[in-house]
Amino acid sequence: MKQKARPKKYIKNSPKMKNKQKAKPKRKWVNRVIWSSLILIFITMLGVLAMTLYVKQKLVNLPAVDAQYLKTYEPTRILDNKGQVIWQPTDHRVQTMTYEEIPEMYKTALLAIEDENFWTNKGFSISGVINMLGGVVYSKINPQYIPRGGSTIDQQLIKNRYYNGGEGHKTTTRKVQELFLAKQLDENFTKEEILTFYVNSLSYAEGATGVKAIIQTYFGKTPADYKERTPINLAEQAYIAGLSQAPTKYNLYENPKAANARKETVLMRLYELKKITKKEYEEALAYDLSKGLLERFRESERQRQQNLKYKVYTDEVLNEIRKMGYVPEEISLTVHTFLDEKVYDSIANKVRENQYYLDEQQQIAVTAMNKDGVVVGMVGGRKPDDELNRAVQNTRSSGSSMKAFTAYGPLIQYLGDTYNTGTLFDSSDYVYPGTNKVMKNWGQYTYGMKSMKDSLRLSLNTVVGRIDDEILGSDRMKIFLHGVNLDIQDTYSSVDGIGLNISTLQSASAYNSLNNLGTYIAPRFIKSIKYTDGSEKKFEPQTKQSMTASTAWVLNHMLRGVPQPEYTAAAAAIPQYEGYAGKTGTVGFSENINPPAPYGVGGSDAWYVSYTNNGYTISIWTGYDEPNSSPQIPDTYKGYQQLNRDLQLLLNNGTQPPNWIKPDTVKVLGGNGLMMDVAITDAKDSRTSSISLPPTLDYQATQLDAVVSSAVLPKGWPESEKDPFYQYYLDGGTFPPEVLSTELYLRLPKGGNVE
Helix, strand or coil, rough: CCCCCCCCCCCCCCHHHHHHHHHHHHHHHHHHHCCCHHHHHHHHHHHHHHHHHHHHHHHHCCCCCHHHHCCCCCCCEEEECCCCEEEEECCCEECCCHHHCCCCCHHHHHHHHHHHCCCCCCCCCHHHHHHHHHHHHHHHHHCCCCCCCCCCCCHHHHHHHHCCCHHCCCCHHHHHHHHHHHHHHHHHHHHHHHHHHHHCCCCCCCECCCCHHHHHHHHHHHHHCCCCCCCCHHHHHHHHHCCCCCCCCCCCCCCCCHHHHHHHHHHHHHHHHHCCCCCHHHHHHHHCHHHCCCCCCCHHHHHHHHHCCCCHHHHHHHHHHHCCCHHHHCCCCCEECCCCCCHHHHHHHCCHHHCCCCCCEEEEEEEEEEECEEEEEEEECCCCCCCCCCCCCCEEEEEHHHHHHHHHHHHHHHHCCCCCCCHHHHHHHHCCCCCEEECCCCCCCCCCEEEEEEHHHCCHHHHHHHHHHHHHHHHHHHHHHHHHCCCCCCCCCHHHCCCCCCHHHHHHHHHHHHHCCEEECCCEEEEEEECCCCCCCEECCCEEEEECCCHHHHHHHHCCCCCCHHHHCCCCCCCCCCEEEEEEECCCCCCCCCCCCCCCCCEEEEEEEEECCCEEEEEEEEEECCCCCCCCEEECHHHHHHHHHHHHHHCCCCCCCCCCCCCCCCEEEECHHHHHHEEEECCCCCCCCCCCCCCCCCCCHHCHHHHHHHHHHCCCCHCCCCCCCHHHHHCCCCCCCCCCHHHHHHHCCCCCCCC
């Protein structure tokens, strides 16, 4: 039987045995490499995926690149009628320039130290991106590490304009978004545009923004002054180019040594890049920047003085801007006003002449406006550096200067079919209803029975007391006062008939409605506002019919007699002016107050308001800031009337205003000239009863729907912006509205149903 062959056995240490033993480790090593590679690839893919997801998450709220955000805008400025700045903030200055204005050497120096590859990169640097991404990863491992990377000018611009210079934003999120926005920036704008955006956006110390602003601040130069390649110009441009990295550290006013060192660093870089010669380098290096440094704070002080010069005017402009909902300090507006510096200054200089004053402490406030409601002059006090605007303060009584509106105007308007300029009134002492207090005329004189025109011209108090309390009543007074924007309280009586706490601005506006035969025009300061997008809003006059033309003409006729020799404004007479009228007012002291009277016995305040046909309305107040302890304004003092007269002559400049044209609704009863008696034929009695009209102009507070119900007004009109009443009252429309007749409105009881 044949035996089976035995399996071959490798002899220990034989060559075959050795090869077998070597094969096993080799296969293991190959497997390890394969598996390691696969794991590494997997980890890398996870890392890429994680980074992609991370970047995607950071880009969720990525803003769009828009020129509106990239541009630097100057702060709100107020300009006169010739485009000259009369107000702008003093704490910061912004000046921008075009690409063509950027000095060549500054441009070269800036790119040499900030972004050498600016002209060729795509908005970012590859090496900078690698550094940034690595930093982002490491910052997740070590939270104390702040990622860094070489930012291009594009990225710096994005940081400045979109991320407030980096303040208040997470560094990693910001840098990721900066990268993508910088790429968008490069794709949508030319390099010239990007560089211009950048140099205009740079913020420096001393309140300056923009390269143009800082070279003016330090050296008093413009970009055009750097056209010549002089050692001084090279040194200053090198310094300015290196300043943006640390504006405070290198502030030439505070750290001249560090500033010059920074200049040397930039000059060295320019020399290394062969942008300047050795001679230019050495000469510029030797120049001490402090030699050309101008006085510190000179710009802000100059602007402060300019602001102060027209402060009383620009304060009103700023108030109007704020009423529109704008915050001037937070928005860029170019506000064009009506102010004519030559006219304005001539008024201010005239007001401050010593001849019109009793002493150094006496104050005079003035508002002057033309027929169109444009305020041409406003003086808040005697001293140019006095920041208190007394022209708009409404804490002093007007005295008798408002009697045309508190008594005679409504009497003619509503009851002119019964009363005319020849109607006689009792001028004896008048006892206030329900009291034992007595109203007296100036000087405690009585004149017997006096005509309406003489009562107004002589400014008789007791006649006004009887008209207001016994004939008109509070509601008629209120409605008429509202028409000329003098409605300042809930109810009225004879007490208010002889004095309202108003300003010269309110006074001038009210009397200007007489100049315009009953058309009230709100005071006008702003001509137009230009916005950053180039659009412009023009401001048209805000007008309303405050009274009939016939009422206004009759008041003018009576008031023309005031600046005449026999009446209260004799010192203000201008004989050659036929169309010239006015009204005086004085305010006495309470019985228990008796201030010193070195110049004679008198009162605490004196007023005179005058107006000329197609000319100007001028309201003047005079007194002391502390009347109860200051000298009395003597009854013999007429300086304020003389000043008003001289201002009318100044402003009308040789013209002789004619008399106002008499409307057909005014009937002559007899007499001639100033002594003529007239009556109106279109009087409409308001016939008020118990209606209490709200004192406010705010449409929401009026709640008219509660008064007239849905029978007249649409239900819920105050909440509907589309309703015509909404904008009407929002704009301060007359009360009651023109769309609802006065007669109908005043017949409506509080319940709402028409009688």
